[in-house]
Amino acid sequence: MSLEQFKNRDVSDSGYYLVDIDAYPEKGFDKFKRIVARTFRGELFVGLWVVMREMIKFDIHTVQYPKEKLPVGPRYRAVHEMQRLWESGTERCIGCGLCEKICISDCIRMDTKIDENNRKVVSEYTINLGRCIFCGYCAEVCPELAIVHGGRYENTSEQRAHYTDYQDMLTPFDMALNGQVPEYPGFGAVTPHEDERVKSTPLAY
């Protein structure tokens, strides 16, 4: 199943129609007539045929989950990822602290320091995923597209702390250097038609 099918929510012409329902019979003879009609109309065999047809067609819709996975929508908000810059591989996070500030469940904690190049770097960064409600505010507020929501929805670990580690969330360094980090389309990225929607800031009040 491709992603387009998966995301198609147009139900306007899906073959649904209202069924004619006869009035409920009042007299005994009417009931008898209905019973006879139902008995010899053969609707039971229609039911039998429908299931047999599906069995012969063998059009199986099962997704054998661990082996096969359905595509997840790009804007799905799963466990966070920290991005790197494309070619240099520098961490995108500038340590501005906006995500920590906006987090409504208070689960982001960061420490910053000035390193030897006089750049502000992140020394500590943790997300308490036990508290996180995956609202996406942190990704939305991030000015540098550094913290985003990834598509990793299978979270199993012995300890929650295992996937709150900054180094784990961070894109591996060599991947970034080799240009293997794809243009990020997911939650936190700029939406596709942003150019048309942007308005010039009114300067004159």
Place this chain on the structure above:
Amino acid sequence: MEIAYFIETVIKIVVILLVFSALAGFGTYFERKILAFMSRRLGPMNVGPYGVLQIAADGIKLFTKEDIVPTNAVGPIFKIAPVITAATAFMAAAAIPFLPQFTIFGYTVHPIVADVNIGILYILGVMAVGFYGPLLGSLASSNKFALLSAARAAAVFISYEVVTGLSLLAPLMMVGSFSLIDFNNYQAGGISDWIIWSQPVAFLLFWIAAFAETGRTPFHLVANDHEIIDGFGTEYSGMRWGLFFIGEYANMFFISFVIVLLFLGGFGDGSVLGALGFLLKMSFFFFFFLWVRAAWPDIRPDQLMWLCWKVLMPIAVINVVITGFVMMF
């Protein structure tokens, strides 16, 4: 001769027990697979190739599960009830010829444990006793949902024994014997001799009643799935619950054999082809149980009773009367 007969009977009993216990297990596999295919699913796929070993996994699970007897349950009755279901299902098999007689190493084997002269009466009687399993089990388990299930079960079984008996009366009048082997020999001449052609109404009635007899959809009121609670099995766990299932599936196999023997010529003249045809016909009826479960909904208890007493029973009586008149003149 006596000793040889004794040994032969014991061997036959053991073979039937083993074969049909295993088949009952495979019956659950077939049921899950066919229901899955008919609803565009795959069914069990992970244990063994195509999930064949799922029954082994289920068996291990059932055997090793904790056996719980609830507080306030009537212990002895609660414990014996599943055994009644399974035991009566297999006891009914004693009078069913599973294959035509064949000769092996110069010794003629009759694949029937006891060709008693009240064969079909015995089978129906023992199968009817099997209903005490769910009834006693649910009454003894001190659970209100089980109690409701017992009430429904009693209503269904009492109703449908009437239809089973009356529908069989007409063919019995024609054949003049209760033995299933006599039934088979009566129809041995070929397809045109099958009783279904002379007694189509009796065939349909017996077939419908067989669904109630085995407690299958659309008459699955013993353990009503729609209540989510599993009727008589609510308080059962582990192998006791498993015994109910072995009994149910064994019953489905045996009643399929009986339908074919009574109405569809059984194994015919006793050739290999006849034996194969016998098993094929039996498989169709077993498959039909599963097919119906995929296609049709359950009906309400009052509809079931209405169908039995106001429709099927009068038809059965009329059928018997007409058969009697035709035979008289």
